[in-house]
Amino acid sequence: MEWRESLHSRAVTDIDWDDATAEATSLLQEYIRIDTSNPPGNETRATDFLAGILQESGIEVSVAEALPGRGNLYARIGPPGPTVCLLNHTDVVPVERRYWSVEPFAGELLRGSIWGRGALDMKGMAIIELMTFMLLKRQGLALRRGLSFLAVADEEAGSTLGAAWVQEHRPAWMEADLVINEGAYGMANLPGGNQLFQVAPTEKVPLWLRLTAEGRPGHGSVPHEDNCVERLVRALARLEAWKQPLEITPVMRAHVMALAEAGLVRAKNDRDIHAAAERSPGLRARLANTVVLTSISTGVKVNVIPSEAAATLDCRLLPDVDVDRFIAALRKTLADDRIGIEVLHRSEGAATGMDHEFVEVVDDVIGEMVEGARLVPEMTSGFTDSRIFRQRGVASFGFIPCLIPAGELSGIHGHDERIGVGNLRLGMQVLTAVVTRLCGE
Numbered sequence: 001m002e003w004r005e006s007l008h009s010r011a012v013t014d015i016d017w018d019d020a021t022a023e024a025t026s027l028l029q030e031y032i033r034i035d036t037s038n039p040p041g042n043e044t045r046a047t048d049f050l051a052g053i054l055q056e057s058g059i060e061v062s063v064a065e066a067l068p069g070r071g072n073l074y075a076r077i078g079p080p081g082p083t084v085c086l087l088n089h090t091d092v093v094p095v096e097r098r099y100w101s102v103e104p105f106a107g108e109l110l111r112g113s114i115w116g117r118g119a120l121d122m123k124g125m126a127i128i129e130l131m132t133f134m135l136l137k138r139q140g141l142a143l144r145r146g147l148s149f150l151a152v153a154d155e156e157a158g159s160t161l162g163a164a165w166v167q168e169h170r171p172a173w174m175e176a177d178l179v180i181n182e183g184a185y186g187m188a189n190l191p192g193g194n195q196l197f198q199v200a201p202t203e204k205v206p207l208w209l210r211l212t213a214e215g216r217p218g219h220g221s222v223p224h225e226d227n228c229v230e231r232l233v234r235a236l237a238r239l240e241a242w243k244q245p246l247e248i249t250p251v252m253r254a255h256v257m258a259l260a261e262a263g264l265v266r267a268k269n270d271r272d273i274h275a276a277a278e279r280s281p282g283l284r285a286r287l288a289n290t291v292v293l294t295s296i297s298t299g300v301k302v303n304v305i306p307s308e309a310a311a312t313l314d315c316r317l318l319p320d321v322d323v324d325r326f327i328a329a330l331r332k333t334l335a336d337d338r339i340g341i342e343v344l345h346r347s348e349g350a351a352t353g354m355d356h357e358f359v360e361v362v363d364d365v366i367g368e369m370v371e372g373a374r375l376v377p378e379m380t381s382g383f384t385d386s387r388i389f390r391q392r393g394v395a396s397f398g399f400i401p402c403l404i405p406a407g408e409l410s411g412i413h414g415h416d417e418r419i420g421v422g423n424l425r426l427g428m429q430v431l432t433a434v435v436t437r438l439c440g441e
């Protein structure tokens, strides 16, 4: 992949990018070696590591643990007032070692990539953010707006001991008017020489439910009408048949149209978008509420009618959906008043608009730096800590300025996760240029 290292700002041109890339590479290798699989997390090991690096650069750091071993870290430079916040999470999801072709916590450098759990989600981006933060400080660039670096725990388990805890116990750390976080990667080497940088101003809203059915126990040889397992299965069958209409939100319309302009999909109108969604589960998931049955548990013995049965549902809602109304509709679909619905996790939808200074700056920077670059609006189908900022009314964008070959994105929560050294370099260059324009004088 080729990009221009153009002369568009002093901060960017004065940096020795070979040195910065070598530094970022070795930092990421070290960071991956710190196993922060959640559970149990042990994120204080990560905050100790990050704090040491920041302090060596003469930057003051605050660390606060939500529980012993579950650290969160904050640092800022520049004038007082709301900052541009570089947000990242320090925990990673566990690995299934037998499927990896390298040791997932060795941080190996192989064939031009750094391999290991977290390389993409999201220790690689954390190092890009850290380097950007330190490079600006080292350059001594005059800032008209503060810049903060916020590394939080527990994102992979729902943020309770991370961003949600920080909001409650360290609200000053969240005084930002713009957040740059995970949520959308770029895609490299697409047909037609397209290099797509994606910017996500919004994401699907998680709603996790447990359904419980109680009934009359009995002997397996004597069927009766109040078998909780049979009732639950019938209700789940009704749920499975429940059609979720497609809704083309403004962000997703812009997403598909940008891909169409790049010649990557054929879509001129809503009918084409609906047709494309039928072919692509990933696209469909971003155009509708989804309800996925993820577990069923019940049973004592083959010849016993049990008295309890339960199922879990992973629902992901479009950002403008009223959660209570959705639950009411789901209850109606189950059509069994005796099935209990317990909310395991819920969140409220919140979105940032694309009509924002940040989007313009990104568009300019990538256009200057990368041949064939296009900016594509995106909706994150998972959820990130951005939701907590968006609910506070803080503009928050998923934007990881790396161009990942399509096959490598499966490393996120999967196996053989890795990031190319060239992408660390590109990511630092783009992010440094973006932040310089947003915060520099």
Ligand SMILES: [Zn+2]
Pocket (backbone or CB within 6 Å): 089, 121, 122, 155, 182
């Ligand atoms: Zn993540």
